[in-house]
Amino acid sequence: MIHNVRTHISQNEALLFERSSPGKRAYQLPELDVPPVDALAALGAGNVRAGIDGFPEVSEVEAIRHFTRLSTWNYAIDHGMYPLGSCTMKYNPRVNELVARIEGLAWAHPYQPEALAQGSMEVMARLEAMLAEITGMDAVTLQPSAGAHGELTGILLIRALLEKRGDPRKKILVPDSAHGTNPATAAIAGYAVENIKSTETGLLDVSALERIVDQDVAALMVTNPNTLGVFEENIARAAEILHAKGAMLYMDGANMNALVGIARPGDFGVDALHLNLHKTFSTPHGGGGPGAGPVAVKKALEPFLPVPRLKRSGKRWAWDYKRKRSIGRVRAFYGNFGVLVRALAYILAHGGPGLRNATVDAVMNAVYIRKRLEPYYDLPYGSPNMHEVVFSDARQAAHGVRTGDIAKRLIDYGFHPYTVSFPLIVHGALMIEPTETEGKAELDSFIDAMISIAKEAETDPQLVKNAPYNTRTSRVDEVSAARKPVLRWKGGEG
Amino acid sequence: MRYLPKSDSERRAMMDACGIDSPEALFAHLPAAARLGRALELPAGISEYEIVDYFRRRAAENANGYASFLGAGAYNHFRPVLVDAVASRGEFLTSYTPYQAEISQGVLTAIFEFQTMICQLTGMDVANASMYDGSTAVPEAAMMAARLTGKGKALVARSVHPEYREVLYTYAKNQGMPVEEFGYVPETGTLDLEDLERKIDGLTAAVIVQSPNFFGVVDQVKAAGEIAHRSGALLVLIFTEAVSLGILEPQAEADIVAGELQSFAISPSYGGPFAGIIATREKHVRQIPGRLVGQTTDSRGNRAFCLTLSTREQHIRRERATSNICTNQALIALMATVFMTVYGKQGLRELAEQNLAKAHYLAGKLKPRFAGGFFNEFAVRLQGKTPEEANKSLLKKKIVGGLPLGRFYPELSDSMLLCATEMSRRPDMDALSEILGLAAR
Amino acid sequence: MYPENFRYTKEHEWVLVEGDTGTIGITDHAQEELGDIVYVDLPKIGARIEQGGSLGSVESVKAVSDIYSPAGGEVTDVNQALADAPEKLNTDPHGDGWLVKIRLSAPEEIAELMTAADYRKYVEAEK
Structure with a gap:
């Protein structure tokens, strides 16, 4: 029945500290070509440590085996489909890795003279321009380190503009379908958060918005397509309502993979948005980072962008630090340059038409999954979906099987689970985003697995509830982990 | 396109299954006004060869073949080969945040080891799974101190990295957190403790200091901690040069340690991506921002790891989360973990000693401006030439010379900050001191 | 299931009044909904709380739930045992899993709360 996987052995591996034994080493430093220095004399007796208690001592062979064995315990896009909704787990092209390691780029020091950093600056300038074209916005900052950091930057820009107009205002509106980072960001930026209930069709409630927006509202943060994968058809109207009251429209660009080459936020009223280069633009997630969260804005917000800004000075690029209306820095240096290189490599590889084709394939994949799974899983919102589709576990829950159980069972079939229990407006959500990376064969076997699990939920619910069976680690006790946190290795006790 | 796996006939079959006759139908429900009525104005896609060529040409426009004495928050350390061998494995590179513990034990175990090693290095009890970088860890640490003390003000030393301070201001301004600076002693480059005493009061939540500080000087952390604690404030200790942890005594006075791990095999990469950390005492764990990995067991009784104490985070607590941070820098933290493993207990010490020796060799030829003990960076005052002019000759x-300090400290416009690491070769240091020597002292 | 001598709130807290002291906890229904409780955040002794004000929160692995005070008053005692054994909230929510004791500042507030019978009906209707 499960034909995508069969079990194979994986090595056990102790923690580094347990493998360690005194005197082993995996390094050799060059012989010192200058006289040694007495640390006690140079730094003062109280400042010199005796040794690093517990720090590992292993050989090079043990080190590479250690990490290689660990790696085999991980699922990854390179293994197969990774349909985490909202996360856009697409193929990470390897050429991106190669170019990010080219010496002149990888070893560029952030303070090296501008005349000797023109290559890096050109890469950034080109990426800024391309992202502006893709989003339909006027200016882009590449400084933010990740999506949530971009959100914060965007909201601070809006705050600065409103402040300039005389009043930063008090509230940020957030639909109940939003990512958790949106309200958290608004709070960090010093705003109160007001939630807006979605309509029965899962869309932004424009009439509620019309009632709520007043002189206290700074902005609406909206994800488009929203977390149900549905395009907010009234987005332009929402922008009008906000703009009429002097408020702004911020877009969470987490779902840009549905729009590139098809529709541009700048054309439907968005004032500022962030992009997740690690989602839409293929830079690797790396187990949870690094990412990059550039922010694109309309002209009115441009004077407030973080310093420094790239500017053309004769034939050269220069950094402009003298921007008195800037919100300041949101981080040291200029941004996650290594991530920017990878994103630019991705855009160059696709080109304009290729990016659009990727969007088409991403949306087609999600629509295909919806069509084929609709007979087996409850679809709480019927609006046409774009790059992702959200089912609920309503039918399986009747047999005591919840979305989390189905997710774990999917692992036995050789797939990474979809996003579980999000968005919050769908009770028992299964949020599936296949991305353009999956071919028909991979999609079909994913769909077969989902259908098979739906049948198991009816005939043998316990089978699903105890999954997974094929993994080297079975269900993990997260409750004990949280009740008695063990957050570092503490010697023999471990 | 080579990244798109479907053939035309497969697309056809899928469209048939979806009941549509052209890809355009997928977007028919979008309001016409929202649609882009034209192609993106971007060039056509290019081959792998052309991509590599494009970036090689850009790299050629940067500094190549220069010896560099720049530090100031980004350091030139050798990257052991194992680091990229491990970090390039697709199982690490192309996985997501380890929410599904059963198939993410690789990254979870590595992060647990990372947290442990950061605790061992800093002398703290708990370290998070990493932050964006050192600079953003500073406001996160300040906000954490505010939550822990119930107070709102931050006092930051002027000898903390200037760009880190700028980031702190950006965050603090919108949090309604007043930030005040206190100075350094012009002769030693160490904290002006009297200035700190004058400015601290019952409203101060955090005293933020860096050691080695921006001038490379090993600072008076203990004394600052005592002053902070007397007023009921927490001491936040920043570091930018992680290799110094191999030789410097962990500071027991610190309540929160926030730092930058770029020195641990992260290429300078024109400023990022790097990885920051926040470490603290066990009793403050509920207020630490960012992800944490904890040890537990699976249903068969085997040791296993999972993300834990997640209720602090934005995806659960939303507007009341400890931070809006979502990602950590897992891959960068992994690189740092491999680095720490390769060097290990003896190696990190030896590496630190080599840095110390190289910097002191260079400093022996150029009198440091500050009398305080330093690790691998120090300031020199030039005479007869500005630092900018000296750099031009270099x-x-x-040779890429030091960072002119006037950019951040107008009173130090005659000085530059030099850094020497294990990568600094003696002939280059000799050449540097020869050119600067004429101007130094 | 729900003790007759307790009074209940719509947010699923209970209060037991003895003299001018109210002992407060969360109901069996609440712990059932939350699942395994891993952490309890309680106020400091001496804190003054209004009716409906926040008494702290209880956490499961993936959720945080606020506790609202059924009545106003001053916190006189908190259940320290929960710090090491939050599971008591699951195993004995109406007994060992109590959260705080307060000195009631307005005992008449209790009359507004639901009786056990009312609460049973309320929980049934919520399902």
Whole structure:
């Protein structure tokens, strides 16, 4: 029945500290070509440590085996489909890795003279321009380190503009379908958060918005397509309502993979948005980072962008630090340059038409999954979906099987689970985003697995509830982990 | 396109299954006004060869073949080969945040080891799974101190990295957190403790200091901690040069340690991506921002790891989360973990000693401006030439000199900050001191 | 299931009044909904709380739930045992899993709360 996987052995591996034994080493430093220095004399007796208690001592062979064995315990896009909704787990092209390691780029020091950093600056300038074209916005900052950091930057820009107009205002509106980072960001930026209930069709409630927006509202943060994968058809109207009251429209660009080459936020009223280069633009997630969260804005917000800004000075690029209306820095240096290189490599590889084709394939994949799974899983919102589709576990829950159980069972079939229990407006959500990376064969076997699990939920619910069976680690006790946190290795006790 | 796996006939079959006759139908429900009525104005896609060529040409426009004495928050350390061998494995590179513990034990175990090693290095009880970088860890630490003390003000030393301070201001301004600076002693480059005493009061939540500080000087952390604690504030200790942890005594006075791990095999990469950390005492764990990995067991009784204490985070607590941070820098933290493993207990010490020796060799030829003990960076005062002019002469010899300090400290416009690491070769240091020597002292 | 001598709130807290002291906890229904409780955040002794004000929160692995005070008053005692054994909230929510004791500042507030019978009906209707 499960034909995508069969079990194979994986090595056990102790923690580094347990493998360690005194005197082993995996390094050799060059012989010192200058006289040694007495640390006690140079730094003062109280400042010199005796040794690093517990720090590992292993050989090079043990080190590479250690990490290689660990790696085999991980699922990854390179293994197969990774349909985490909202996360856009697409193929990470390897050429991106190669170019990010080219010496002149990888070893560029952030303070090296501008005349000797023109290559890096050109890469950034080109990426800024391309992202502006893709989003339909006027200016882009590449400084933010990740999506949530971009959100914060965007909201601070809006705050600065409103402040300039005389009043930063008090509230940020957030639909109940939003990512958790949106309200958290608004709070960090010093705003109160007001939630807006979605309509029965899962869309932004424009009439509620019309009632709520007043002189206290700074902005609406909206994800488009929203977390149900549905395009907010009234987005332009929402922008009008906000703009009429002097408020702004911020877009969470987490779902840009549905729009590139098809529709541009700048054309439907968005004032500022962030992009997740690690989602839409293929830079690797790396187990949870690094990412990059550039922010694109309309002209009115441009004077407030973080310093420094790239500017053309004769034939050269220069950094402009003298921007008195800037919100300041949101981080040291200029941004996650290594991530920017990878994103630019991705855009160059696709080109304009290729990016659009990727969007088409991403949306087609999600629509295909919806069509084929609709007979087996409850679809709480019927609006046409774009790059992702959200089912609920309503039918399986009747047999005591919840979305989390189905997710774990999917692992036995050789797939990474979809996003579980999000968005919050769908009770028992299964949020599936296949991305353009999956071919028909991979999609079909994913769909077969989902259908098979739906049948198991009816005939043998316990089978699903105890999954997974094929993994080297079975269900993990997260409750004990949280009740008695063990957050570092503490010697023999471990 | 080579990244798109479907053939036309497969697309056809899928469209048939979806009941549509053209890809355009997928977007028919979008309001016409929202649609882009034209193609993106971007060039056509290019081959792998052309991509590599494009970036090689850009790299050639940067500094190549220069010896560099720049530090100031980004350091030139050798990257052991194992680091990229491990970090390039698709199982690490192309996985997501380890929410599904059963198939993410690789990254979870590595992060647990990372947290442990950061605790061992800093002398703290708990370290998070990493932050964006050192600079953003500073406001996160300040906000954490505010939550822990119930107070709102931050006092930051002027000898903390200037760009880190700028980031702190950006965050603090919108949090309604007043930030005040206190100075350094012009002779030693260490904290002006009297200034700190004058400015601290019952409203101070955090005293933020860096050691080695921006001038490379090992600072008076203990004394600052005592002053902070007397007023009921927490001491936040920043570091930018992680290799110094191999030789410097962990500071028991610190309540929160926030730092930058770039020195641990992260290429300078024109400023990022790097990885920051926040470490603290066990009793403050509920207020630490960012992800944490904890040890537990699976249903068969085997040791296993999972993300834990997640209720602090934005995806659960939303507007009341400890931070809006979502990602950590897992891959960068992994690189740092491999680095720490390769060097290990003896190696990190030896590496630190080599840095110390190289910097002191260079400093022996150029009198440091500050009398305080330093690790691998120090300031020198030039005479007869500005630092900018001196750097111009150095460039002709294929040497990138130090960072002119006037950019951040107007009173130090006659000085530059030099850094020497294990990568600094003696002939380059000799050449540097020869050119600067004429101007130094 | 729900003790007759307790009074209940719509947010699923209970209060037991003895003299001018109210002992407060969360109901069996609440712990059932939350699942395994891993952490309890309680106020400091001496804190003054209004009716409906926040008494702290209880956490499961993936959720945080606020506790609202059924009545106003001053916190006189908190259940320290929960710090090491939050599971008591699951195993004995109406007994060992109590959260705080307060000195009631307005005992008449209790009359507004639901009786056990009312609460049973309320929980049934919520399902």
